[in-house]
Amino acid sequence: MATGPLDKKHLRTQLKAVRRGLGPSVRAEVDARIAAAVAATEEWREARAVLAYLSVRDEVDTRELVRLAWEAGKVVAAPRVTGPRSLAWYRVEAGDELEESAMGIKEPVARGERRVDPTRLGVRSVALVPGLAFDEMGYRLGYGGGFYDAFLERFGGVSIGLCRGAALMPSLDDMGALEPHDRAVGVVVTETRLIR
Numbered sequence: 001m002a003t004g005p006l007d008k009k010h011l012r013t014q015l016k017a018v019r020r021g022l023g024p025s026v027r028a029e030v031d032a033r034i035a036a037a038v039a040a041t042e043e044w045r046e047a048r049a050v051l052a053y054l055s056v057r058d059e060v061d062t063r064e065l066v067r068l069a070w071e072a073g074k075v076v077a078a079p080r081v082t083g084p085r086s087l088a089w090y091r092v093e094a095g096d097e098l099e100e101s102a103m104g105i106k107e108p109v110a111r112g113e114r115r116v117d118p119t120r121l122g123v124r125s126v127a128l129v130p131g132l133a134f135d136e137m138g139y140r141l142g143y144g145g146g147f148y149d150a151f152l153e154r155f156g157g158v159s160i161g162l163c164r165g166a167a168l169m170p171s172l173d174d175m176g177a178l179e180p181h182d183r184a185v186g187v188v189v190t191e192t193r194l195i196r
Helices: 005-021 024-039 042-046 063-071 147-154
Strands: 049-052 075-083 086-091 098-100 106-108 125-129 133-135 158-162 187-189
Touching: 024 042, 024 063, 024 158, 024 187, 042 158, 049 063, 063 075, 075 106, 075 147, 086 147, 125 147
Parallel strands: 049 075, 049 125, 125 158, 158 187
Antiparallel strands: 075 086, 098 106
């Protein structure tokens, strides 16, 4: 079944509705289980650096994982949009002031001394990757900006997709939702599954 951009737009709308439909208390419970599952992985335990999106609205919440990373003495960096399909990463610490982007996303302040180059972190780093949906091969359906596909193409560590079970699909390719530039994550973590 081939789909086009309008179908992807429709799929994104459906997935956002499913996500909202879970309700805040269910989302919080599921997200806590996802955070615990991520923190139990060998990749997380061995990571010296964590690149973490700062969750907004109904996304899988990353606050607990950021807190656990700080407690474990890991470097934590968050993304800042710098152009089309382009993210820059900056180290964040507890209590740091964040700025709100035009897209309503909290971003770190652009301070040169805090800039982190993801391509130089090596294999002992993890990136927490958001998505509206993931599939069992690690592919994701994002928000349409291509930021994380461009990032994943160059990242040498382990990418971890955070996904509630309600948004895990068997195959986004079979749904016609993949494009040539799409990149898979290394691990998908739901509240009940760990897919490598």
